[in-house]
Amino acid sequence: xxxxxxxxxxxxxxxxxxxxxxxxxxxxxxxxxxxxxxxxxxxxxxxxxxxxxxxxxxxxxxxxxxxxxxxxxxxxxxxxxxxxxxxxxxxxxxxxxxxxxxxxxxxxxxxxxxxxxxxxxxxxxxxxxxxxxxxxxxxxxxxxxxxxxxxxxxxxxxxxxxxxxxxxxxxxxxxxxxxxxxxxxxxxxxxxxxxxxxxxxxxxxxxxxxxxxxxxxxxxxxxxxxxxxxxxxxxxxxxxxxxxxxxxxxxxxxxxxxxxxxxxxxxxxxxxxxxxxxxxxxxxxxxxxxxxxxxxxxxxxxxxxxxxxxxxxxxxxxxxxxxxxxxxxxxxxxxxxxxxxxxxxxxxxxxxxxxxxxxxxxxxxxxxxxxxxxxxxxxxxxxxxxxxxxxxxxxxxxxxxxxxxxxxxxxxxxxxxxxxxxxxxxxxxxxxxxxxxxxxxxxxxxxxxxxxxxxxxxxxxxxx
Numbered sequence: 001x002x003x004x005x006x007x008x009x010x011x012x013x014x015x016x017x018x019x020x021x022x023x024x025x026x027x028x029x030x031x032x033x034x035x036x037x038x039x040x041x042x043x044x045x046x047x048x049x050x051x052x053x054x055x056x057x058x059x060x061x062x063x064x065x066x067x068x069x070x071x072x073x074x075x076x077x078x079x080x081x082x083x084x085x086x087x088x089x090x091x092x093x094x095x096x097x098x099x100x101x102x103x104x105x106x107x108x109x110x111x112x113x114x115x116x117x118x119x120x121x122x123x124x125x126x127x128x129x130x131x132x133x134x135x136x137x138x139x140x141x142x143x144x145x146x147x148x149x150x151x152x153x154x155x156x157x158x159x160x161x162x163x164x165x166x167x168x169x170x171x172x173x174x175x176x177x178x179x180x181x182x183x184x185x186x187x188x189x190x191x192x193x194x195x196x197x198x199x200x201x202x203x204x205x206x207x208x209x210x211x212x213x214x215x216x217x218x219x220x221x222x223x224x225x226x227x228x229x230x231x232x233x234x235x236x237x238x239x240x241x242x243x244x245x246x247x248x249x250x251x252x253x254x255x256x257x258x259x260x261x262x263x264x265x266x267x268x269x270x271x272x273x274x275x276x277x278x279x280x281x282x283x284x285x286x287x288x289x290x291x292x293x294x295x296x297x298x299x300x301x302x303x304x305x306x307x308x309x310x311x312x313x314x315x316x317x318x319x320x321x322x323x324x325x326x327x328x329x330x331x332x333x334x335x336x337x338x339x340x341x342x343x344x345x346x347x348x349x350x351x352x353x354x355x356x357x358x359x360x361x362x363x364x365x366x367x368x369x370x371x372x373x374x375x376x377x378x379x380x381x382x383x384x385x386x387x388x389x390x391x392x393x394x395x396x397x398x399x400x401x402x403x404x405x406x407x408x409x410x411x412x413x414x415x416x417x418x419x420x421x422x423x424x425x426x427x428x429x430x431x432x433x434x435x436x437x438x439x440x441x442x443x444x445x446x447x448x449x450x451x452x453x454x455x456x457x458x459x460x461x462x463x464x
């Protein structure tokens with residue numbers, strides 16, 4: 001039985017005020033398919049089906065904290081360019097206080113553009129600031145010294161893009177210490193960790209800790225040796241090393257440390273795991289939780305993150321659902337996971353619905369998917385989508401519905417979508433057959449245009 005104090009520790013935290021300081025980036029995703037090679041050069045031509053823009057870098061930390069329910073203030077720099085405009089627009093749209101974001105005319109905003117076709121990540125194109133750009137730190141430090149005393153916690157998300165000088169980092173740690181406010185550091189890849197001295201907590205990942213310690217980790221003894229060196233050098237209260245699929249290490253002293261295992265059996269993508277660890281740690285410390293409680297929730301969130309393709313932010317309610325239910329079926333996927341994992345050797349069969357009042361009739365209907373001898377995908381509306389359309393939330397939440405459907409032998413994948421209908425999903429996965437109940441034959445389907453565009457065959461099953 002899980003410790004009920006763990007649940008109470010996160011439930012009681014309501015809207016802590018958290019300052020995020022760091023390198024803001026824009027993550028641009030182009031999803032598509034490759035069917036031919038360019039006549040101009042031996043390179044694939046990707047036909048773009050969908051594009052997505054998200055906050056990256058320190059912006060990813062901002063989104064994690066916002067999803068958890070924190071009141072977020074962000075401090076950083078963007079250029080006066082299209083990428084910078086998009087970053088600031090996304091911050092505003094998500095209700096984030098971006099008054100601490102400085103717009104610098106000669107600064108090139110960070111952009112990471114990923115091109116993904118089917119199962120293959122074809123290319124990532126990076127646009128970075130000029131490494132010789134001289135950024136005026138005085139304006140930044142003045143803002144930080146004014147803002148930190150009014151916050152419950154500070155997180156420094158340092159990607160080494162030139163924003164955070166040693167003087168700025170020193171000012172942050174001094175101001176945090178003076179006002180008894182926890183300062184969490186997610187460090188850049190550097191051999192000089194002394195720039196983070198006197199932070200409350202620092203959280204390097206495995207690669208960063210190896211670089212800072214000067215040797216590779218072969219086993220837990222090596223990790224502990226590095227932790228001792230770094231903690232002594234930095235004079236931090238806690239050192240946490242994020243170990244991705246292997247969980248993390250909480251190190252207070254050579255006599256007081258814990259290796260915490262990841263709560264997952266399957267890893268899709270480790271991108272974003274480090275950011276979500278530092279985000280949840282900061283959220284918990286801002287809410288006065290014990291460090292052991294903070295670490296538990298951080299590793300749980302990381303375990304959820306590495307089961308998703310790309311970066312995903314989780315709400316407090318989603319963390320609590322995972323806490324209550326535990327790891328669920330590997331049949332349950334996000335739209336991105338599903339898109340990247342579809343088999344090529346079988347036709348994709350698709351059906352969708354609310355499934356908010358699951359009955360024996362639903363089960364018999366889905367059992368018929370076996371007759372089509374394909375790869376069967378069932379898409380269900382999210383709780384938010386159902387609430388918007390019905391005016392009230394479903395009796396069973398989306399995770400409970402997904403778990404029940406994943407237990408049906410005929411179902412190969414369950415995906416939860418947030419839109420009103422499944423048109424976007426159909427366009428993305430391009431099923432061979434879309435299945436509906438017979439009573440839909442005389443109705444106009446909201447997915448009609450998507451079905452026609454993709455050339456999917458529409459089949460009707462009898463209902464019970």
